[in-house]
Amino acid sequence: MADHCPRTLALSALLDGQLQPRQRRELLAHIDRCAACGERLRELETLRSRFQALPQERLGFDLGAVIEARLRVQPRPSRTARRPGMRWLLFPLSGAAALTLGLYLGSTLIRSMAGDMPAGPPMLAMAVFDPIPPGNLCPVPKSCPSGNGFR
Amino acid sequence: MDDADTERDNASIVRARAGDTRAFGEIVRRHQDRVFSFILRLTGTRDEAMDLTQEVFMKAWQALPEWRSEARFSTWLLQIARNLSIDLLRRRQVIQFAPLDDELDIADTAMGPEACYATCQRDAQLARALQRIPAGQREILLLREVEDLTYTDIARTLGIRPGTVKSRLARARAALLERLGRKAGEDHG
Ligand SMILES: [Zn+2]
Numbered sequence: 001m002a003d004h005c006p007r008t009l010a011l012s013a014l015l016d017g018q019l020q021p022r023q024r025r026e027l028l029a030h031i032d033r034c035a036a037c038g039e040r041l042r043e044l045e046t047l048r049s050r051f052q053a054l055p056q057e058r059l060g061f062d063l064g065a066v067i068e069a070r071l072r073v074q075p076r077p078s079r080t081a082r083r084p085g086m087r088w089l090l091f092p093l094s095g096a097a098a099l100t101l102g103l104y105l106g107s108t109l110i111r112s113m114a115g116d117m118p119a120g121p122p123m124l125a126m127a128v129f130d131p132i133p134p135g136n137l138c139p140v141p142k143s144c145p146s147g148n149g150f151r
Numbered sequence: 152m153d154d155a156d157t158e159r160d161n162a163s164i165v166r167a168r169a170g171d172t173r174a175f176g177e178i179v180r181r182h183q184d185r186v187f188s189f190i191l192r193l194t195g196t197r198d199e200a201m202d203l204t205q206e207v208f209m210k211a212w213q214a215l216p217e218w219r220s221e222a223r224f225s226t227w228l229l230q231i232a233r234n235l236s237i238d239l240l241r242r243r244q245v246i247q248f249a250p251l252d253d254e255l256d257i258a259d260t261a262m263g264p265e266a267c268y269a270t271c272q273r274d275a276q277l278a279r280a281l282q283r284i285p286a287g288q289r290e291i292l293l294l295r296e297v298e299d300l301t302y303t304d305i306a307r308t309l310g311i312r313p314g315t316v317k318s319r320l321a322r323a324r325a326a327l328l329e330r331l332g333r334k335a336g337e338d339h340g
Contacts, residue, residue: 012321016295018302043328050277051296053270057188059204064176064183067208071172074212 160224193236195282230308280330288323
């Protein structure tokens, strides 16, 4: 390695376009002289292209229909964040909905009944609603530690 | 997602917020594969990823009135997906005392039996290496390299400072390259 090798931190930031123009120029000049950093940058670029080439996974069924069926037996969303008490609301479903659900949910239902998945999700609910809710839910953005600078 | 998608999302959200379950169904269809894909790569197991994907949309429905248009809806969904996935990974560790390893679904079933040999092998190798680095590194790599989130959006999604994104990403990349190198029998020093 040559004089002062910036290693992965700077190279990774370079890859993401996160360096100031001057830092960028200096790093590129260094890479010109340093085979190790040049090689490292190529590895990072290759990694990126491998990620981008990954095919998107497919769920393989119409989840929209499943969710719609579940929502039909559930009240509309309200401003007060509710804690969902039941993981699966299967039984008030009627014929067509049940058919839509049947194939996929069969295995899920069996798992639920077998009890290897925790039933009610108080932990899940906590993860989403407390202390920082899923989206920009903070009533006062400035009071939110993760809310600053987000668009 | 481009601007047209975002606009379509926003229109559907307005209707869904008013209680229109069909509008919400449309939203689900538009995002289901992306959310599922993200969760599967993060958790490594197909059945659990299917369950969690449903859970994400049920949570999104409940939280819909709180969503604000400053946050891209697709990013907001990923944030919910991430929270539920990390919760699952924590429970899994408690139950199993060790991360899943060879029982991962992702590498073998992800691409389907047909087509591609070398490409699939290569993708599977990447998927396996991903499962062998810490979840905190895996999630940030997925958000950056697959979901193409900005540093600001990543910081928001993970609840960390933008400055932390830079260092965590660099560590994650180094760790993954090392894994891949080990697998290929190379030495990355
Ligand atoms: Zn160097």
